Amino acid sequence: MISPKVNGVNEVNLGLERRRRQDTDAVVLIMYRQIDSKHMTSGLRALLNTTPHLIFTEGLGERDSMTYSNGMSFSTKDRDNDLWSPNCAVNRYGAWWYNSCIFANLNGQYAKGESYNIYRKGATMCQYYKKNSVAKCRKLHYIPILKKSITTLELRLCDLPNIRRQTFQNISSYKIIRLAFTLNNSIQSISTDAFSDLRYLQTLEVLYERQLDVFHLKSSLGSLNVTLFSELILESNGWTSLPDNLLDNLGGVTLSVLSLNGNDIRIMNASIFSPIFGLKKFSCIGCAMEYFNANGLQNVESIDLTALILYRCHINLKNFLYFARVHHRIKKGYVKLTSCDDFDFDAFVVYCDSDRQWVHRDLIKRLEDKGLKICFHHRDFEVGEPIINNIEKFMNKSWKIIVVMSNDFAKSEWCQWEVNLALERRRRQGTDALVLIMYRQIDSKHMTSGLRTLLNTTPHLIFTEGLGERMFWNALVNCINKSMMLPPTAIL
Secondary structure, rough: OOOOOOOHHHHHHHHHHHHHOOOOHHOOOEEEOOOOOOOOOOOHHHHHOOOOOEEEEOOOOOOOOOOHHHOOOOEEEOEOOOOOOOHHHHHHOOOOOOOOOOOOOOOOEEEOOOOOOOOOOOOOOOOOOOOOOOOOOOOOOOOOOOOOOOOEEEEOOOOOEEOHHHHHHOHHHHHHHHEEEEEEOOOEEEEOOOOOOOOOOOEEEEOOOOOOOOHHHHHHHHHOOOOOOHHHHHEOOOOOOOOOOHHHHHHHEEOOOEEEOOOOOOOOOOOHHHHEEOOOOOEOOOOOOEOOOOHHOOOOOOEEHHHHHHHHHHHHHHHHHHHHHHHHHHHHHOOOOOOOHHOOEEEEOOOHOOOHHHHHHHHHHHHHOOOOEEEEEHOOOOOOOHHHHHHHHHHHOEEEEEEEEEEEHHHOOOHHHHHHHHHHHHHHOOHHHHEEEEEEOOOOHOHHHHHHHHHHHHHHEEEOOOOOOHHHHHHHHHHHHHOOOOOOEEEH
16 A cells, blocks of 8 residues: 555565566555655655556545546437436536536536536536546547637547548637647548648647658648648658658748658658748758758758768767777776786686586586686585675686576576676676577577577577587687677766
């Protein structure tokens, strides 16, 4: 049970551990009272973000004015789906998912908790009700009747595959200044006259509409009011190219802002800008642009092509920043470049007991014959010391870590724990700190996430008997003797 004054921090940590070991179903969360941001801890935030939780409400959902409408069908002036004898949509002058007419709905006045007998202007809104609400409408072919005072219409997840003039028939007389399709409304087509009745529209935003072909949008731009329209925002729609005549239907428009951020546009010609004038800001942040002709943008006050510069030069920039950071930290003494002389052992061997015979008889013998000092637990661990302490201690004393992998290795819990330590060593010192040997191929059913990560990010040797065996041993010795590269970016 969670409330603003949370004293059971340790118990929360135990809950996180229980959920990690079993599943989210092992923990039941109840939000008894809402937690303020100043009381929220990192542990609680992690728990709430990753685990479903219940919210306690008293009576008929006192903490949520909308609870009484849950599960109801939508009522309009011509469809009475509520449970009262009068049609609540007519009685309250607004459509809603009515149960009875007396409970709160978004057509009601925000009364701040006071009691009003307003029976003809919508139900009273309670003091604790949110001032901002989001309505998600599915499978609609038109925008429902809204308050006439609305000037901004933002649609998200509304499932409007075909945008036509009829889509806006209920708000054709409204002074809609900004129309925004902000997130996956499943738009597939927009008719040529779609925006004809939105005479006051100044800003059109189309964002994250991956199913919309840019050619459908092009034809609809001619229905905009050219005397008022000024901002066109077309971001993150997955477009890889734009037709050169995209803005031809906006001829004569004083378009002040054009944004194409987040699209995969690689080539853009100057002819696309020729029909418009007065453009003050053009932006294409995140576009993987390889060619850009800016001849038509001489008078634009702001052009943001950050991604174009970064795309062409990002490797050089990353390398420059990395080496500058390394040089600075070495100069300050924050980073020490290690060598084999700084360690007691040349290598620490991680292996499972079933592979012990090959490791002791072949691997260690051959490496020590080459003058390398190898550490392995059957010989070098301190008697009486816990095995966990021994592993960490002697890994830290070793220049490289050799990991001998097989099916039995993948099934061993101890070996998986050692793999996690090896992953941490690789993160701090780079891939050259590890020498991976695939002694026996690991089946897919035995492959763990830790081993898969290790194999996908670190080169490894494959042991073969016979023809390729000599090459394997030479490569192994070279890997152990290979000097460490500069430290990875993760630790700088």
